[in-house]
Amino acid sequence: MHRFANPNRFMQISGALLPWTAASTVLLVAAGLYLGLFRAPPDYQQGESVRIMYVHVPTSWMAMFCYTFLAGSAAVGLIWKHPLADLSAKAAAPIGACFTLLALATGSLWGKPMWGTWWEWDARLTSVLVLFFLYLGYIALVNAFDDPTRGVRAGSILALVGFVNVPIIKFSVDWWNTLHQPASVFRMDGPTIHTSMLIPLLLMGVGFTTYFFWVWMLRVRTEIVAGKIRAHRRRQVQRAPVDFAGDGRAVSTEG
Amino acid sequence: MKPKRRRLTFVLIGLALLGAAAALALSAFEESIVFFYSPSEVREKTVGEERRIRVGGLVEEGSIERAEGGLVRFRITDMAEVVPVVYTGILPDLFREGQGVVAEGRLTNGVFRADEVLARHDENYMPPEVADALKKSGQWQHMERALQESGQMAGETAP
DSSP, X not given: OTTTTOHHHHXXXXXXXXXXXXXXXXXXXXXXXXXXXXXXXXXXXXXXXXXXXXXXXXXXXXHHHHHHHHHHHHHXXXXXXXXXXXXXXHHHHXXXXXXHHHHHHHHHHHHHHXXXXXXXXXXXXXXXHHHHHHHHHHHHHHTSOSSHHHHHHHHHHHHHHHTTHHHHHHHHHHHSOOSSOOOSSSSTTOOOBOHHHHHHHHHHHHHHHHHXXXXXXXXXXXXXXXXXXXXXXXXXXXXXXXXXXXXXOOBOSOO | OOHHHHHHHHHHHHHHHHHHHHHHHHHHTHHHHOOOBOHHHHHHHTOOSSSOEEEEEEEOTTOXXXXXXXXXXXXXXXXXXXXXXXXXXXXXXXXXXXXXXXXXXXXXXXXXXXXXXXXXXXXXXXOHHHHHHHHHTTOOOHHHHHHHHTSSGGGOOOO
């Protein structure tokens, strides 16, 4: 852990991984979409409308995966005080928020033709909406403080508290009777989805995961570089006389 | 204790307490989180006529009667109890005999007057040919699956 928590090392490793994650994202999502939209059979009940599943289900998985990743990073940042863990949490939050919004939107589009409603206050739907607000709350809280370390600490606590929601989302369809049907893939007695539909679904799931790591690495790298630039500027300001007023008269910050 | 360990235990205990609090709160609010009642629960509870409720179950085989003006009568069953439903309006595409449905409305004189009918589908996904083959070979467990899936059919309560 500690070895990888070094920003320079992270820059090295992520630099090497970036093209691979990018390439596998493109390949996996292209293959998943092609198989899902053109080759997979229609469903016996839902017909062609079932194809929205190949986007809706993986985005919903990612919504929960990103939050778990965010909460994990937040915990490491709080307990071991790794600056990289804070960056990791901050980088994961907007990606997760986008996946959650997509899951809600595609679910709504799927709900209208199948269930007959865009939205119902059902336990699964409501808990995912709460997840979306948790992401937004985290992002807002992190940026709400003048002192970034305090903002990250407050946000991390919110992220950890909100983690309670993740098992609620997962098991909401088992604990209560809901409009949403129970899990088809991750269940104790094995998937209840035909292999011809499961394969494109899993390809999309893995593709979205590599997409997440691709964008997450890009975002963490950007933050590391931005931090270096800030530190560099600060040193320059401290060293050189600066023209604060902008009138050509340099003022020294020292003395 | 080192600060790191202290923070770790603090976070772990905090999460455990939070989880317990959430579990207590959710079980206390179970009544309002449940999206629909099964016909058995409707009979047990003798719900007042004023209250809007949702009843969920399967559309009983052979119970659908269509009248003029989009009026539909059908019965919702959980294999133990039956609730007759009257509804006027457009039904979702998935609405058919043996299909999971949730109807929202009021119970008057033992008849449920629904103003909204939603279809449920189960967690099985398969091509039509596979479904036909399963039906032919007699391995079709659609009804049983759908019953299990809806959980509290026949009075069983969620864990």
